[in-house]
Amino acid sequence: MSIPPGQPGQAPIDLQILAQRVFGNPGEGLVSDSALRSSMEDQALLKGLVGERKSHELFIAELARFKAAAGIQIVHGLRYPGTEHADIDHALVCGDRVFLIDSKLWMPDDYRWYGDAILAGPTDNPRLIRSGFGDAVTKFAALVAPAKVSAAILVHASRPGRLTVDNTLAGHHPPMRLAEDGLGDVISWLGAGIPRNGNDVHIQQYQQWQTLTMTRVLEQKAGTPQAHRLEQHRAILRAREEQRALQAQAREARQQAAKDLLANRKAKKQRRKAELAQSQRQFEQDRRQRRQDQVLRMQHDALNKERPGWKRKYW
Known part of the structure; x- marks a missing residue:
């Protein structure tokens, strides 16, 4: 199988990297010394920790449901380019593809992108939620190139109730998605990063691609x-x-x-x-x-x- 232009494929295979399916622990960045010394309130840190753990549980369940656990690796707590204590919550890696996820634990409400911020609540009196995740995704993509990078803000409900997201005006920002909708399309996108020879997986090339992509991702994990x-x-x-x-x-x-x-x-x-x-x-x-x-x-x-x-x- 020939290597598509711009794709990795000549990297050595690192079986030690490939053998480990999960790197790091969900929410570890929120309990680090730098995060605890930051200006974030304890309640916000706790909500973030719960949201990241919910995301990890969702990853494991969805990978098992779509029988993709053997091909997709999970990395928690990556460096947030340009900051001292913030981190990118999660990365799902498969072949030459990386999907970055920012976990959120939000109360039931209507959330929508507007310009460079997210608005929540009624249109006549909305709450403003700032997000620099899109900028982090752009910088991270440059660090792990030539891997393809996509991203989303994964929203978990903090309690029962109606919770909606609207990405109509998201523009170049990563879209919000509800955790309850699952990760079927994300896993499908990641699966396209597996090199195939007809209907069969090209094992050696997959291991090369996965090694190279994971190496570059793990370079961003302290x-x-x-x-x-x-x-x-x-x-x-x-x-x-x-x-x-x-x-x-x-x-x-x-x-x-x-x-x-x-x-x-x-x-x-x-x-x-x-x-x-x-x-x-x-x-x-x-x-x-x-x-x-x-x-x-x-x-x-x-x-x-x-x-x-x-x-x-x-x-």
């Missing part, structure tokens, strides 16, 4: 060997960059020193030339003065010869 290796690699790159910067500074300093040396030599040459010209002018002036004095003396002597002795003047 504490994993992949994240540690990535940090070491970045540290090496930073050290090389600093070394190149120092070398560039040293090179510029040498070039400037050479320029200064040439400038000094030129200035000295110009000073010597100016001094020589001044000396030549002074010499000519002195010569003219001596010649003038000589002529005047000759005139004086000639006049003295014509005067009687008592009228003679002395030089």
Whole structure:
């Protein structure tokens, strides 16, 4: 089976990564030291923890229902690009595809996208819910490329009641979806990331794709060997960059020193030339003065010869 353009397929297979179906624990980011020291209230942290655990239970149930547990891996608690303590709640990974999920535990109400925020409640007096999840998805997609990335906000009801979501004005933002609707279409989309040879799964290529995609996903999960290796690699790159910067500074300093040396030599040459010209002018002036004095003396002597002795003047 040929590899489609832009798809991974030459990566080595890591059976240790492939053997583990779930990485991390749901809600672990909400009980981390950085999260507990953040400005989030305890009630919000608790609601987030419950929502993420509900999502994990839904993943396990849906993967079993669609017999997809062997092909899709779950990762909880990924780095939220550009923040210190926030995280991306979940990632479902299959082949060359990653589906990111932001879990929410919301009270029954009507929720709808409007611009860059979500509105909840009546139209004449709505509540505003901010979400930076879309920006995180865009940044995360760049980090795990060439894997395809999709995302959704998974909404769980905090208590019985009517809960609706409206994505009409979602634009480029990840759509909201109700947990009660299941994950059938998400699992179907992820399943399209499994390489096939006719109706059969191309096992070796799937393992290569899965290894590469999971490696890049796990590089964004703190504490994993992949994240540690990535940090070491970045540290090496930073050290090389600093070394190149120092070398560039040293090179510029040498070039400037050479320029200064040439400038000094030129200035000295110009000073010597100016001094020589001044000396030549002074010499000519002195010569003219001596010649003038000589002529005047000759005139004086000639006049003295014509005067009687008592009228003679002395030089």
